[in-house]
Amino acid sequence: MSGLPFLLEIGTEEIPDWMIPPALKDLQRLFQELLDSQGFSPADLWVDGTPRRLVLRATGLPARQPDSEELLTGPPKVAAFKDGQPTPAALGFARKMGVEVGALELQSTPRGEYVCYRKKVAGRATRDLLAAGLPELILKIYFPKTMYWSGKGGPRFIRPIRWIVALLGDEVAPFEVAGVQAGRATSGHRLLGAPVIPVTTAGYEEKLRQNGVLLAARERQEKIEREVASLLAGTGLRLKTDPGLMETLVYITEYPTAVLGSFDPGYLELPEEVLVTVMRHHQKYFSVVDSAGRIAPHFVAVMNTDADPAGLVRQGNERVLRARFNDARFFWVVDQRKPLEARLEDLAHVTYQAKLGSYREKTDRIVDLVRQLGGSPQAVRAATLCKCDLTTEMVKEFPELQGVMGGLYARAQGEPEEVWRAICEHYQPVSMEDAIPSTLAGRLVSLADKLDALRGCFAQGLIPSGSRDPFALRRAAQGVVRILLEEELPVPLPALLGGDAQLAEFFRDRLEYYFREVRGYPYDEVRAVLVAGYSDLADVERRLEAIHAVRHTPDFEAVAASFKRIKNILRQAGFEGRGEVDETLLEAGAEWGLYAMLTAFRMARRLLARRDYVDALECMAPLRPHVDKFFDEVLVNAPDARIRQNRLTLLGNLLSEFSAIADFSEIVTTQ
Amino acid sequence: MHSFQEILFRLKHYWAERGCVIQEPYDVEVGAGTMCPETFLRVLGPKPYRVAYIQPSRRPADGRYGENPNRLYKHWQLQVILKPSPGDIVEQYLDSLKAIGIDLRQHDMKFEEDNWESPTLGAWGMGWQVMLDGLEITQFTYFQQCGGVDLDLVPAELTYGLERLTAFLQGKDSVYDIEWAPGVSYRDVRLAEEVQFSVYNFELADVATLWKLFELHERECHRLLDAFPDYPDQKRFPVLAAYDQVLKCSHLFNLLDSRGAISVTERVAVIGRVRKLAVGVAAAWLEQETQEVAA
Numbered sequence: 001m002s003g004l005p006f007l008l009e010i011g012t013e014e015i016p017d018w019m020i021p022p023a024l025k026d027l028q029r030l031f032q033e034l035l036d037s038q039g040f041s042p043a044d045l046w047v048d049g050t051p052r053r054l055v056l057r058a059t060g061l062p063a064r065q066p067d068s069e070e071l072l073t074g075p076p077k078v079a080a081f082k083d084g085q086p087t088p089a090a091l092g093f094a095r096k097m098g099v100e101v102g103a104l105e106l107q108s109t110p111r112g113e114y115v116c117y118r119k120k121v122a123g124r125a126t127r128d129l130l131a132a133g134l135p136e137l138i139l140k141i142y143f144p145k146t147m148y149w150s151g152k153g154g155p156r157f158i159r160p161i162r163w164i165v166a167l168l169g170d171e172v173a174p175f176e177v178a179g180v181q182a183g184r185a186t187s188g189h190r191l192l193g194a195p196v197i198p199v200t201t202a203g204y205e206e207k208l209r210q211n212g213v214l215l216a217a218r219e220r221q222e223k224i225e226r227e228v229a230s231l232l233a234g235t236g237l238r239l240k241t242d243p244g245l246m247e248t249l250v251y252i253t254e255y256p257t258a259v260l261g262s263f264d265p266g267y268l269e270l271p272e273e274v275l276v277t278v279m280r281h282h283q284k285y286f287s288v289v290d291s292a293g294r295i296a297p298h299f300v301a302v303m304n305t306d307a308d309p310a311g312l313v314r315q316g317n318e319r320v321l322r323a324r325f326n327d328a329r330f331f332w333v334v335d336q337r338k339p340l341e342a343r344l345e346d347l348a349h350v351t352y353q354a355k356l357g358s359y360r361e362k363t364d365r366i367v368d369l370v371r372q373l374g375g376s377p378q379a380v381r382a383a384t385l386c387k388c389d390l391t392t393e394m395v396k397e398f399p400e401l402q403g404v405m406g407g408l409y410a411r412a413q414g415e416p417e418e419v420w421r422a423i424c425e426h427y428q429p430v431s432m433e434d435a436i437p438s439t440l441a442g443r444l445v446s447l448a449d450k451l452d453a454l455r456g457c458f459a460q461g462l463i464p465s466g467s468r469d470p471f472a473l474r475r476a477a478q479g480v481v482r483i484l485l486e487e488e489l490p491v492p493l494p495a496l497l498g499g500d501a502q503l504a505e506f507f508r509d510r511l512e513y514y515f516r517e518v519r520g521y522p523y524d525e526v527r528a529v530l531v532a533g534y535s536d537l538a539d540v541e542r543r544l545e546a547i548h549a550v551r552h553t554p555d556f557e558a559v560a561a562s563f564k565r566i567k568n569i570l571r572q573a574g575f576e577g578r579g580e581v582d583e584t585l586l587e588a589g590a591e592w593g594l595y596a597m598l599t600a601f602r603m604a605r606r607l608l609a610r611r612d613y614v615d616a617l618e619c620m621a622p623l624r625p626h627v628d629k630f631f632d633e634v635l636v637n638a639p640d641a642r643i644r645q646n647r648l649t650l651l652g653n654l655l656s657e658f659s660a661i662a663d664f665s666e667i668v669t670t671q
Numbered sequence: 672m673h674s675f676q677e678i679l680f681r682l683k684h685y686w687a688e689r690g691c692v693i694q695e696p697y698d699v700e701v702g703a704g705t706m707c708p709e710t711f712l713r714v715l716g717p718k719p720y721r722v723a724y725i726q727p728s729r730r731p732a733d734g735r736y737g738e739n740p741n742r743l744y745k746h747w748q749l750q751v752i753l754k755p756s757p758g759d760i761v762e763q764y765l766d767s768l769k770a771i772g773i774d775l776r777q778h779d780m781k782f783e784e785d786n787w788e789s790p791t792l793g794a795w796g797m798g799w800q801v802m803l804d805g806l807e808i809t810q811f812t813y814f815q816q817c818g819g820v821d822l823d824l825v826p827a828e829l830t831y832g833l834e835r836l837t838a839f840l841q842g843k844d845s846v847y848d849i850e851w852a853p854g855v856s857y858r859d860v861r862l863a864e865e866v867q868f869s870v871y872n873f874e875l876a877d878v879a880t881l882w883k884l885f886e887l888h889e890r891e892c893h894r895l896l897d898a899f900p901d902y903p904d905q906k907r908f909p910v911l912a913a914y915d916q917v918l919k920c921s922h923l924f925n926l927l928d929s930r931g932a933i934s935v936t937e938r939v940a941v942i943g944r945v946r947k948l949a950v951g952v953a954a955a956w957l958e959q960e961t962q963e964v965a966a
Binding site: 013014016017051145147148149150151152159160162190191195252253283285301303304305308309310312313315316317319320321322323326327330349351354 | 739740741755756758761762765775776777778779780781782783784786796797799803804805806813815821822823824825839842844931938939
């Protein structure tokens with residue numbers, strides 16, 4: 001490929017692992033925008049990152065920005081030429097442009113023909129453009145939280161910037177950002193590499209490799225996977241796969257190396273959930289399971305270095321894990337001296353939220369809600385005990401285990417499976433991908449817990465706005481939506497929202513989001529259906545499926561456009577209410593024709609009652625010619641007020657016939 | 672293998688060589704080295720400062736009657752403040768580990784995101800917990816705000832957990848087995864204190880008395896802060912004495928908390944009361960600093 005290679009490396013102190021991939025994406029976007037705005041053709045760009053560097057590389061950049069033209073307008077043609085000869089006005093303009101009159105041209109504009117000069121603007125050197133644009137670009141990369149380090153008012157970034165490499169071909173694009181001069185020297189792994197390493201665009205990645213840095217995330221991941229495979233080969237053990245943990249380890253290391261550690265099999269008497277949580281959340285270790293899927297007394301840790309020559313790293317990690325497991329075992333024993341039920345009163349000392357009181361009070365509300373939802377005695381029992389684990393030492397130490405611990409203690413204390421399972425799963429689903437509680441009791445407790453959070457916070461004005469959602473209410477609402485929909489619980493939504501209009505609106509947004517982003521329905525179909533009501537979520541989905549099914553049949557859009565027109569007419573006329581059409585006032589022809597259709601549609605109501613929405617919607621297709629004809633031939637705004645009212649009533653009836661399915665005026669039509 | 676005290680000597684020596692004033696522990700109870708005036712107040716304002724000190728940090732609720740191998744009512748921190756933070760601060764930190772005999776090529780070192788925040792002090796910063804072979808040995812923070820004030824110069828704060836670090840270096844599973852001085856264990860030196868203070872903090876401390884003390888110290892602090900604006904010679908005003916009252920309140924709060932004497936509704940409110948004092952002292956101290964710089 002012709003053109004120049006480009007290398008940008010932003011060298012920093014350790015960036016939080018989870019922020020690196022989005023930052024790289026943002027860097028790529030910003031750089032592409034910079035090229036676009038300067039008239040470059042799209043370039044081949046790619047990005048890479050480690051905790052200490054964000055890297056963007058490109059190939060085929062021209063040395064200069066493409067030349068461009070600028071059209072400069074002079075005097076009008078009538079003033080510039082007289083009898084085919086240039087006037088002083090034309091000569092003056094040419095002189096100002098520094099050219100002969102012959103170089104000027106004519107250009108027609110809305111105001112007539114003008115003399116113009118097409119000025120060629122030579123492109124600037126790419127290196128200069130980059131040097132001018134990059135400082136701002138670098139500081140624009142989005143991070144969820146930033147810091148300053150060079151003094152108040154100084155530049156902000158995720159962590160201090162310590163070096164920058166910016167090379168276009170063999171040359172440095174010279175600029176300074178945050179007091180750091182861009183140059184040609186990178187820095188290696190903190191322990192395995194040299195601190196200052198001159199590089200070229202061609203040799204960059206290899207130079208890093210020689211200095212203990214594997215630049216490509218994929219290469220780091222493959223190294224971990226390869227080493228895990230060889231560590232476990234022949235042992236009959238395998239890794240408990242964990243893509244989230246893998247990504248963390250890939251982005252928290254520059255040179256990952258896997259080590260296999262072990263722990264005393266005696267700890268296996270602890271519940272697997274506890275062992276895995278301690279290893280995963282607190283130590284970032286992979287768990288290891290045997291061929292039957294049972295947890296084995298081993299773990300895989302990933303170091304950020306090349307070897308563990310004396311076994312000190314393995315021993316150190318084993319010792320830390322031993323201390324953690326000892327704590328966990330101590331908590332497991334001590335916590336069980338006090339059954340969950342006996343902890344209920346202690347919840348009075350645990351704040352739920354300053355304005356919403358303690359978890360004791362919240363528990364009462366959850367229990368009430370579960371009863372309202374028709375929960376079984378087991379569901380009510382689970383609701384009563386579901387927050388008691390918050391007072392256990394285990395959950396205080398390992399907050400990720402809330403719920404799960406309650407379930408495990410309930411099981412150990414002889415609660416029936418339906419109860420302990422419901423407690424265990426009542427925080428689910430915590431994400432779009434997470435499983436829904438596996439039992440009805442669990443679903444009801446989960447619903448009650450989330451609805452209580454939503455109702456309480458909304459009542460206190462603690463409403464999410466923009467990116468601020470400190471109580472994770474969007475997630476809670478999304479969980480409610482998923483449980484109601486995916487499990488088809490026949491619970492009317494409004495009854496759950498405690499009559500809070502803002503909360504109803506909030507749910508509408510969540511529903512819209514869910515159907516659009518998760519289920520992939522077009523936004524206008526979703527809106528059309530939601531306007532027609534969303535108290536029964538399963539029904540919303542059936543209506544949506546029906547609209548989607550007929551959306552692309554002939555005439556659907558035309559009918560939707562007609563509905564929009566009808567709605568406008570009714571709105572302009574200030575028409576409300578329904579009433580019945582007075583047949584004696586109808587004109588023969590188009591008006592009778594439409595009325596006959598309406599009567600025929602009454603049958604569609606039976607279909608609606610049976611929720612045969614597709615069939616009902618298919619009845620709409622023959623409507624189109626009648627509506628068109630009506631609008632062509634009938635004057636709605638008749639001079640006689642009774643006739644006018646009757647015609648509006650006819651249209652109103654027609655509209656409302658289908659409004660239980662959707663508001664078709666929300667459908668975006670191409671006409 | 673270095674003894675506990677040898678590690679302390681070496682770290683102090685190391686930071687002294689890098690221009691730090693070596694301070695001794697502050698003689699009022701604190702929950703963390705950050706609360707000492709040498710950190711909380713010195714990081715405010717435009718004057719550079721470098722200091723290192725070892726500070727016993729008291730956390731009554733963490734007491735375990737000397738029965739838990741890793742948890743202590745009182746533990747020792749080495750607190751290092753470099754204001755402003757030098758560009759090679761991370762490298763300096765790594766070298767300090769070499770100074771106490773850690774061969775970094777034999778170990779695994781990671782910097783994991785950990786943003787420090789103290790609602791009681793109106794303070795926060797960004798940084799890491801430094802992990803050595805899976806053990807957190809240091810909290811590394813770039814301060815951004817203290818006493819509710821954006822900092823002029825950004826200090827780096829390094830807080831070493833000395834018992835953990837030593838247990839790691841000596842290969843001990845329990846901090847009580849650490850060798851403090853040749854032939855003397857941590858148990859010999861400190862066990863009785865852990866036991867007795869656990870008994871006091873959890874069982875015998877008189878809640879009514881603690882509340883009364885809290886209110887007395889709070890009132891005294893307010894009295895001083897109220898007098899500051901109209902005091903004729905502000906540079907001589909005892910802002911530092913007012914700050915001691917804040918520390919007393921904070922420690923009493925921790926004691927009350929470990930006695931289970933602070934209810935749900937009270938908790939946030941009491942933290943707010945201490946923060947109000949801390950913010951007031953920070954503002955007064957900054958005022959004095961600014962006057963001094965202007966003069």
